[in-house]
Amino acid sequence: MQLHDTELFKRIQTHDEEALELLYDRYEKLLFSFCYRMTNNSFLAEEIVQDVFTKLWTKQRNFDETKGKFSSWLLTVTRNAALDKLRKKSVKTYELDERDALHEDPSSVETQVEWKEENEQLQTAMKTLSEEQRGIIELFYFKGMSQTSIAETCGIPLGTVKGRVRLALKHLRTELSSIKERGMQHEQ
Amino acid sequence: MNNNSCDILLDYFNDQLSEEHRKEFETHLLYCEECQDELAELEQLVEDLPYAAEPVNPPEGMKGRILSTVKDENKNITPLAHKQTEAEGKSSYAKETENKTKNKSWMKPLIAAALTLSLAGNGAALLYINNQDNEVAEEPPAKPINESLDAIKQSLTLSPSSGVNAEASALMIEQNEKMNLVIEANNLPPLEGEETYQVWVLKDDQPHRAGTFVTNAEGKGAVSYLLEGDKSWETIAITKEPNANSQKPKGEILLSSPI
Numbered sequence: 038m039q040l041h042d043t044e045l046f047k048r049i050q051t052h053d054e055e056a057l058e059l060l061y062d063r064y065e066k067l068l069f070s071f072c073y074r075m076t077n078n079s080f081l082a083e084e085i086v087q088d089v090f091t092k093l094w095t096k097q098r099n100f101d102e103t104k105g106k107f108s109s110w111l112l113t114v115t116r117n118a119a120l121d122k123l124r125k126k127s128v129k130t131y132e133l134d135e136r137d138a139l140h141e142d143p144s145s146v147e148t149q150v151e152w153k154e155e156n157e158q159l160q161t162a163m164k165t166l167s168e169e170q171r172g173i174i175e176l177f178y179f180k181g182m183s184q185t186s187i188a189e190t191c192g193i194p195l196g197t198v199k200g201r202v203r204l205a206l207k208h209l210r211t212e213l214s215s216i217k218e219r220g221m222q223h224e225q
Numbered sequence: 226m227n228n229n230s231c232d233i234l235l236d237y238f239n240d241q242l243s244e245e246h247r248k249e250f251e252t253h254l255l256y257c258e259e260c261q262d263e264l265a266e267l268e269q270l271v272e273d274l275p276y277a278a279e280p281v282n283p284p285e286g287m288k289g290r291i292l293s294t295v296k297d298e299n300k301n302i303t304p305l306a307h308k309q310t311e312a313e314g315k316s317s318y319a320k321e322t323e324n325k326t327k328n329k330s331w332m333k334p335l336i337a338a339a340l341t342l343s344l345a346g347n348g349a350a351l352l353y354i355n356n357q358d359n360e361v362a363e364e365p366p367a368k369p370i371n372e373s374l375d376a377i378k379q380s381l382t383l384s385p386s387s388g389v390n391a392e393a394s395a396l397m398i399e400q401n402e403k404m405n406l407v408i409e410a411n412n413l414p415p416l417e418g419e420e421t422y423q424v425w426v427l428k429d430d431q432p433h434r435a436g437t438f439v440t441n442a443e444g445k446g447a448v449s450y451l452l453e454g455d456k457s458w459e460t461i462a463i464t465k466e467p468n469a470n471s472q473k474p475k476g477e478i479l480l481s482s483p484i
């Protein structure tokens with residue numbers, strides 16, 4: 038799968054339309070859902086997905102195979118494009134909202150095979166975090182806010198933001214690893 | 226290490242820094258192992274987070290809209306190749322374009338890309354061009370980019386140092402009162418390992434980094450770089466560096482030109 042992604046990416050760089058479509062089909066839903074998660078706006082989400090594929094097509098972004106998985110790289114490019122779009126549109130979603138942080142909107146929950154398992158594991162891991170930690174991750178990662186804005190929004194000292202972000206992410210990662218481990222034991 | 230710089234790692238990660246501060250931090254990052262480690266750790270820690278998004282169905286027709294816009298982008302950024310041959314019959318058009326793009330016009334997409342490129346993204350704007358991008362569009366595009374090209378302030382040809390058999394040219398493009406430097410080079414010797422080509426601008430014999438690029442199999446490479454401030458640069462030069470991090474030139478000057 039990863040080899041194929043890289044191969045498709047290379048072909049897209051040579052303006053191979055078939056490769057573009059194949060890669061598009063493969064990532065459309067993940068990228069759109071991620072952008073929607075960040076913007077809460079399907080119009081903006083579509084624009085961002087378009088920006089991302091335009092960047093691939095016009096070679097404004099280059100993927101370095103030695104630096105990791107293609108999917109992770111593509112998601113980073115997507116997040117940066119989303120942050121850029123949010124900034125340009127001055128879309129500000131600064132309220133710390135519990136629903137937002139967990140994003141448990143039952144109507145949007147579909148049993149998609151694409152990343153259902155990862156999604157469930159993440160949701161489970163998220164629930165082990167304190168409300169404050171979930172909020173910090175939301176503001177830092179999904180809203181891409183500056184440390185100053187995070188400090189103001191959460192009412193915490195600026196100097197503590199970095200430590201709190203790191204702690205929250207580490208907590209999440211630890212929980213996620215143990216959930217994945219349990220899942221694997223369960224399967225055996 | 227400078228604590229103030231270390232403190233803005235998260236803002237760098239979230240692309241919240243001004244151009245100036247971003248560059249300062251990138252320089253800091255080259256020397257501060259703590260920040261290097263933290264950034265790597267951060268990237269790893271957030272790797273799974275996109276999958277926290279619940280699957281949402283894209284709006285109807287999104288695929289068609291996006292794919293046609295993306296493919297059109299290709300046509301819009303290669304108008305000069307078309308312009309040159311506009312007067313000629315369509316049958317000779319494709320062949321003509323193909324020949325020309327191999328030599329000169331392949332640079333034009335990069336100029337257009339540089340003009341629309343967000344230079345504020347994480348990491349340097351590293352552009353890689355390969356020969357294959359001379360795709361021939363079927364029809365001439367509706368919108369030429371003449372307005373954009375009007376902003377070109379200076380065009381230079383770099384001279385190779387003795388014993389060097391390579392070519393390069395530079396364009397200074399003014400955009401929003403900032404100066405974009407666009408470099409393209411041909412026939413550069415192949416790179417090995419982490420080696421990169423580095424563009425420098427010099428003032429009072431002091432070199433400043435002005436873009437890093439790698440070449441394709443044919444020795445072609447290009448980069449667009451946002452020049453800082455209103456310094457009156459005196460010289461532009463290209464060297465080969467052991468990696469992308471050189472703060473001062475380590476390799477010999479391969480190509481150069483007064484500005």
Ligand SMILES: [Zn+2]
Pocket residue numbers: 226227230231232253257258259260261
């Ligand atoms: Zn540091």
